[in-house]
Amino acid sequence: MKTGSGRAGQQAARRLRRMHDLLAAAYGPQHWWPAATPLEMILGAYLTQNTAWKAVERSLENLRRAEALTVEGIRALSVDALRVLIQPSGFYQRKAPSIKAFVALLDAEFSGSLEAMAQMPSEALRAKLLALPGVGPETADAILLYALGHAVPMADEYLRRIATRHGLVEGEAKIVRYEHLAALTRAAFAEDSAARRTILYNEFHALTVAVGKAHCGRTARCEGCPLECDLALRS
């Protein structure tokens, strides 16, 4: 059965929507976008893979000082130079070539223009991004949503934990598929207009990260969480 169809799915979707409302009330607008430039969002999406954002900021600062926070800037850097600049956020042997591969795709198929890339329909572009090295479902959707303004839902480790700990999905957190969570998020905002969904997906993911950092890491820190899950009581 597909997520969102069926009584249990609709119930979970409604509860997820309610979580968004609670988080929005508790934390307010997150301004993840358009605060940063599209390319900065893309670089952040790569650099933050299993990495604390604090470390990503150091790398972005290095890139800023090297005037490499633009497509031209990244293009002009050698892979080796890029590796050095992004060292603080780890996994640089993989991330540096991956970032260069993104720019290579941008140049080869979109004349180096992010605006041109953004014109491609979401589904086709998502497939292209997923074919790139170092781009999985979360990074692809982060690029689509935050850098290119497409109305695609996002999921991440925090949402996985939240959904699992609140009983919105079956099974242990680790075996809950990304696509399942994304579909659940789509269902949660299905009644909103297309234009509004981009904003809602954007804010919801940012809010998920905000509450996740504070209260829903690998080890639960439920104290004071606005979502008030009863994890402490259950375990």
Place this chain on the structure above:
DNA sequence: CGCCAGGCCGTGT
């Protein structure tokens, strides 16, 4: 000092 962080990929079953 040990655990954790806004994943992804190759390998083995």
Place this chain on the structure above:
DNA sequence: ACACGGCATGGC
């Protein structure tokens, strides 16, 4: 299809 280890650094 799914589990599991490796990737690397810095913060707490």
